[in-house]
Amino acid sequence: MNRLEIENRMSQCNQCGFCQAACPVFRVTGHEAGVARGRLTLLRALLAGELSWTEEVEEPLFNCLLCGACTANCFPAVPTADLVLAARQEYLDRAGKNALHRLLFDHLLPYPDRLRIAARAAAVGQKRGLPQMAGALGLLRIFGGDFPEIVKIIERPPLLPLRDRLKPGTVIGASNRPKAGYFVGCGMDMVCPDAAHGTLNLLDRMGFGATVLGNCCCGLPAHSYGDLRAAQKLAVKNLNLFRDDTHDVIVTDCSSCAAFLKKYPSLFPSGDPRREQALGFAAKVRDLTQLVAENPVSPGTREKKLIVTYHDPCHAVRGQGISREPREALNNLPGVEFREMTEADWCCGGAGSYSLTHYRLARRIIDRKASHIAQSQADVVVTSCPACMIHLDYGLRINNIPVKVAHISQMLQGTAAMGGSPV
């Protein structure tokens, strides 16, 4: 967006305040600085020079979940998340990136191998009760006093990421079938490898020949942080993997990755050849939940009745407009009673690394979510984004709510949920 476009979109907020009803941050803080109307006012004031780009504006710029609920509830559909992102970019240009983010976006995320080594070191460290790796990364400094709580978010980081089990290039399913490239999200790879494995088996049952890709991070974390250049760099790296692509579809079971991969063209200005390349790529990208609807698998059987509810990842429901498909798939499962929960499409507060950088806010948001899950009386809450899974699992655990969290592929495969027991 150029400046004129930004100003035009911002001027479409006439301060009716309806965004307050839908904003998960506002509903727990009650503070206008945490809602679209307030953020837009601050952006206007920044543009007008009434406020300056100092640390004072950092919190309101960075405590947005970017969940998009405000826009979905806004009659003129002011794209607040996009405007906040543009402001984050401006802020970083002026204030500079901090050391942690440089390490993460410039030196770890572009290199899947390095990232896996780092994750494993962190996991080992945590098992010993010593978050050494995290400490070494300077996390303690960044997260301050909340750090001891934050390390509990991931209960038991798996020791073996997916791509240490199945090397990139591994093909599951016969080669004469439609070809699916399985784009491995960082979260699926390193935190939910069992679910990722389940996805590959599911693709097999759907009749695909699925290849494990050697992709790097999709770029969403960098983009959300406001680092467009880092995001572009990651996108280019991934796009280059598909130069001579022969896949019929590119599938990912992380809705956040899927939404961002589909957004690749918008990272490049029109006329840029990379944009053309990105358009071709994006057309092939499928969220696993879409495929589930297009390629139903024959249901197995289940002896015990299970009550299941569904949590909409922001990047599925608002990022890609997916809400019907996963519900239908769950409803069709034998022995499953699907039960809608209140505010199912509200952000869980995980929001990528939000639960790490804004632990206290995220905690209040997940507490609200956890109480809705409990009210639904479900046995399992299903979703399709690893960040949501991690945060839902944490919220339920810390509130002593005995509901399991499962990825939709685990549910459809009948394999283990987070925490290990079968669903």
Next chain:
Amino acid sequence: MDTGFITALEKIVGPEFVSANRPGRKVYSYDASLVEGMPGAVVFPGHSGEVAAIVRLAEASGIPYVPRGFGTNLSGGSIAPDGGLVIGLARFNRILDIQLENRRVVVQPGVPNLDLQNALAPFGFFYAPDPASQKVATLGGNAAENSGGPRCLKYGVTTNHILEMEVVLPGGETARLGGPNGDAPGGDLRGLFIGSEGTFGIVTELTVRILPLPEAVITMLVVYDGLDEAARTVSDIISAGIIPAALEMMDQPVMQAVEDSFPCGYPRDAAAVLIIEVEGPADGLETQAGHIDRICRQNNCREIRRAHNERERTALWAGRRGAFGAVARLAPRYLVADSTVPRTRLPEALEQVGRIVEQYGLTCGNVFHAGDGNLHPLILFDPKEPGQYERVHQAGREVMELCVALGGTITGEHGVGLEKQEGMRLVFSEDDLALMQDLKAAIDPAGRLNPGKIVPPDIEVKETVPFHDPGRFSPGALAPGSEEEAVDMVCWAGSTGNALRPVGTGRRADYGRRTSVELSTLSTRRLTRIHEYDPSNQVISAGAGVTIGTLQDILADHNQWLPLRAPLDAETTLGGVAALACFGPERLFHGAPRDLALGLQFISGRGRIIQAGGRVVKNVAGYDLTRLMIGSAGCLGLITRVTLKVTQRPQVCRGLVAEGPIDACRQAAEGLLRSKTQPAFLAAWPLSPGVWRFRAGFENLAETVESCLKTAREVLDRAGLASSVEDHPLREGPWADPYERIYRLPVVVRMDLPLNRLFDFTGSSPIPLDGSDLLWDMGSGRLLLGLTDLPEDIWSALARRAFQEGGYAVLEKAPESLKATTDVYGPKQSAWPLLGRIKKAMDPGNIFSPWQMPGVI
């Protein structure tokens, strides 16, 4: 802002609940209106004790402070003066107690209206006021603005649904205003505070009335090719005496903006639509819809659609409720006018508004509560275009002038705030405004609470009118023949040191405390003019001396009536009904005088004629003196005129009558209060020891009443009461006999308690109730008890009990000997000091009923 002040704030609430940096204040510099002001700090208290501490601190530091909910105000009421303190109530976000058996909910003011609706829906109940912004408008804000909403056409506005509130007053004291059915003795402070736009106190808790959800709803979308035809339809529906639950209108520009946002089912090519909703018991609903259907067709509607399911209905309402936001697609900003006109003037009002807006080279969209005559032209503009801001305000001012000229008012529900102060002079005289200013000063002597709102700034201070002819009247019984003569009498009394007791017929002149002062009666019995009767708009304005009987005769000619049955007979005057806030068990369905009065005129203690309210059904211009005067029992002034909302007569008045033990009556009443039958009244009285007569009445269309009777009979059967059907007379209802027996006794006690407390109370009353002369109003929670004698200690025990149970007892009638040793109003209440200050402001010479008002020592 001074760092010492910020530190002190942080000490009260904790540092995380104070915002003092620039961005933190900037986001509290606006609301949904066009006004802005940069606060010096924002603080978020967590309980009323913290609110009180903040108020004390701000006053001690000389800093103005402004309460704020979610900042959706449309008149700038929540904007702080530059450098002021915003007190954000977002942390008051809990629903404290849902009491279905009492038909009420205790709730904190920071809860959005829709959250309450969502919490009640699973129980089959709802809270009637439903402002279009209900998703984000908080209940505290609703109370401050006296909010309306689409459904208010049928159910009334916020003031008709708030029973009780806890407020932190300027100075830091906390008071409870109102009571179990709202009307605390001495004057309706709750009514005065509702709509005071946060200038009298900070609400920290609300008790609101809830109602069972209707059995059925029909939602119609009526499509028109012409705006005027839609407007005429509205006028015709109201004139035909039909009151739908909602009657909204939207014109083409707004519909298009809404449809561009979300497809809600509105026709883009139509000039206007009406959204009409009828609701109630399923039987009879089609008949009502059929009437409306015919009127729409007579006015050349293009098409009538019905919402086929809840999804379609929800979509239509979502579009209507989001319309203000949607017009941002048309222009960056808008000024929303909020003027109200009599419903029959709607066609010309709309036409003229269009002309005014065009004249200023602007455009507007219309989306509004047509059934209330409450216009909302959204005058669109771009603040970046030079001159537009000024032009839009001039256009807004002309719209107000137009609506006032048509018999309406400047604001129906959005409030005066900072945007409409100058408009106040269009509807109020300098005397009226001076009185409002006096009231504000009495309640907020330091002047730091939300200053500079509502009353325009340059009001002249008024003194009592001197009177130079002391011999013109002599003490005794005075009865002015005109309002002017009444003014003279008041001024005479003021200059000669005489005290006056306002009366009607004089039959209740003994109401209130014992007075040792010599009183002259000032009777309204000669003020019998009917000033205006507009049957099409269902409004009548009459002198205070007009009796209920006369009024009903006049109304009967147009098949209308005043749905009120005073405890005394047809000779009761309108002034008496208003001053004593008389109501009978029909309050359950029809409301009390405070719900029916649109405005009144009175003579203040300074000898000025004051106009309160107006003659339109929705009116939030200025402080609600109408509600304050109703029930003030002649202590604040002489009511000389009353303007009332009247209604079509019901087709039938029919009920179930049964006899049985008190517990069975209770069970029947509780069952009916939870049912969807909409009874007009529920009451019981003892016939002989152990045997009570129970009566449930229904007043409506014949077929509706029939179906309600059927359901009601099942409820009574379950309670073990064998019932028979009986008609009752429209005017007197079935109460003539019990009232007569109660009031002929020397002592009459009135008790108002929460419904379930009253039920329990009857089992453990300090006085045996069985076999007494009493009327137990089981729908409003009132017990009226006649006694031959009441020892002081028993009265005190009774009054204390009532107070402990969350209500009060009043000695309506008592021998002087009892009055000499006790207070007829019972134990002291937290609101009384405030009543005393108000009395002093309105009647500084203590002319009217001195020492009668609770709180005056």
